[in-house]
Amino acid sequence: MDLQETTADRAFRDEVRAFIAANLPKDLKEKSEAGYRMHVADGQRWHKILANHGWGAPGWPKEIGGCGWEHGRQYIWEEEMALAGCPPLSPFAVKMVGPVIAAFGTPEQKARFLPSAANGEHLWCQGYSEPNAGSDLATLRTMAVQHGSSYVVNGVKIWNSYGHQADWMFALVRTSTDGKSQEGITVLLIDMKTKGISHRPIITIDGSHILNEVRFDNVEVPLDNRIGEENKGWTYAKFLLGNERALIAQISQSTKLVRQIKKVGLQELTDGSPLIDESDFRAKLATIEVELEALRVTNQRVLFEAKTGSAGNGGAILKSKGTFISQALSELLLEAVGYYGSPWQMEALEQGWNQPPVGPGYAKNAMPLYCRQRANTIEGGTEEIQKNVIAKQVLGL
Numbered sequence: 262m263d264l265q266e267t268t269a270d271r272a273f274r275d276e277v278r279a280f281i282a283a284n285l286p287k288d289l290k291e292k293s294e295a296g297y298r299m300h301v302a303d304g305q306r307w308h309k310i311l312a313n314h315g316w317g318a319p320g321w322p323k324e325i326g327g328c329g330w331e332h333g334r335q336y337i338w339e340e341e342m343a344l345a346g347c348p349p350l351s352p353f354a355v356k357m358v359g360p361v362i363a364a365f366g367t368p369e370q371k372a373r374f375l376p377s378a379a380n381g382e383h384l385w386c387q388g389y390s391e392p393n394a395g396s397d398l399a400t401l402r403t404m405a406v407q408h409g410s411s412y413v414v415n416g417v418k419i420w421n422s423y424g425h426q427a428d429w430m431f432a433l434v435r436t437s438t439d440g441k442s443q444e445g446i447t448v449l450l451i452d453m454k455t456k457g458i459s460h461r462p463i464i465t466i467d468g469s470h471i472l473n474e475v476r477f478d479n480v481e482v483p484l485d486n487r488i489g490e491e492n493k494g495w496t497y498a499k500f501l502l503g504n505e506r507a508l509i510a511q512i513s514q515s516t517k518l519v520r521q522i523k524k525v526g527l528q529e530l531t532d533g534s535p536l537i538d539e540s541d542f543r544a545k546l547a548t549i550e551v552e553l554e555a556l557r558v559t560n561q562r563v564l565f566e567a568k569t570g571s572a573g574n575g576g577a578i579l580k581s582k583g584t585f586i587s588q589a590l591s592e593l594l595l596e597a598v599g600y601y602g603s604p605w606q607m608e609a610l611e612q613g614w615n616q617p618p619v620g621p622g623y624a625k626n627a628m629p630l631y632c633r634q635r636a637n638t639i640e641g642g643t644e645e646i647q648k649n650v651i652a653k654q655v656l657g658l
């Protein structure tokens with residue numbers, strides 16, 4: 262594995278930069294630079310532009326509509342998009358359910374679901390957690406009982422991101438109570454418009470409505486929407502979790518944050534000296550930057566070794582380190598912008614509020630970002646669970 266960027270890599274980086282410069286719509290660029298909140302629709306719009314260029318699903322093989330890029334190229338692509346302030350793409354379709362359908366779905370399911378996942382047309386959400394099944398996910402109790410050519414689903418999912426906007430959910434359901442709890446789980450693809458699905462919003466500490474409690478009351482799901490074999494869903498669920506954890510590491514976003522913090526640090530304080538001149542600030546930033554560089558290398562190694570299409574248990578290492586770094590950076594940004602960062606007004610994050618925008622975008626976003634990043638150590642499996650996975654599965658303790 263070569264960690265250095267080759268001449269071809271650098272040429273590719275230039276190509277990505279040029280594409281973004283020519284194709285990122287001006288209003289989205291301005292919105293990003295002014296620090297306004299990016300919405301799901303912004304991400305979908307950008308995803309469509311990328312897909313029209315053939316860049317909708319970089320990690321997928323070409324045969325199923327992807328770019329077939331190896332991990333190094335995917336990383337460059339992601340980093341350039343983050344640094345340029347492109348709207349974030351929803352990861353649920355391309356990075357989570359897409360690879361599962363590609364690996365375990367039928368030819369019909371691939372033809373039906375992958376094209377709209379690759380171009381961002383359909384928004385997906387994840388139905389794993391339940392009120393009594395989070396860390397101990399295998400104890401989930403949402404039941405799916407076969408009735409004719411459908412399953413009838415009853416139960417509750419919680420902490421479901423974007424369920425109120427999603428077209429589809431990939432859900433873990435219980436189809437058997439015999440044997441070990443892991444052995445009775447099945448993966449279903451559920452159309453969110455199906456009769457019997459309702460949701461209740463959960464507002465998070467940063468004031469956003471992203472999370473939901475989703476109820477299923479006698480929801481009919483065609484048998485054709487089952488991924489792989491009945492009761493074998495735990496295998497597919499773990500395949501997906503490895504990739505989910507790897508993406509929560511947010512290396513590209515952290516790289517962007519480092520740049521922003523340096524920019525703030527170069528500005529003059531009231532006494533005329535820039536913050537970067539303060540040794541305490543410099544030491545904190547340098548420590549995190551070194552950690553980030555180490556994570557970048559680990560990321561390349563994990564993805565290089567992930568021949569199966571899933572980051573597997575390596576995802577736990579990336580998530581654990583990545584969340585520590587992104588939380589530390591959000592704290593440092595808040596410290597650097599000082600009183601400009603707090604308190605914040607939700608309305609000020611919406612485009613068009615109090616135009617022209619006041620202050621740099623990153624200051625406006627510092628407090629919401631700080632609050633949002635607290636969830637990093639919980640979502641996708643808590644920090645304690647990642648440590649358990651690393652101890653048992655990676656280190657064999």
Ligand SMILES: Cc1cc2nc3c(=O)[nH]c(=O)nc-3n(C[C@H](O)[C@H](O)[C@H](O)COP(=O)(O)OP(=O)(O)OC[C@H]3O[C@@H](n4cnc5c(N)ncnc54)[C@H](O)[C@@H]3O)c2cc1C
Pocket residue numbers: 386387388389390391392394395396397419420421422423472636639640641642643644645646649
């Ligand atoms: C912002 C956000 C978005 C999310 N989005 C989704 C989503 O889209 N879809 C979805 O399905 N879920 C989602 N989740 C849910 C997330 O996966 C769960 O919150 C997480 O797995 C923890 O489960 P829990 O909340 O039930 O906590 P619990 O499992 O009840 O854990 C409580 C505490 O006990 C600790 N603990 C539990 N078991 C052990 C153990 N064996 N060893 C040591 N410590 C332990 C945990 O680390 C934690 O600190 C999201 C969560 C957040 C915060």
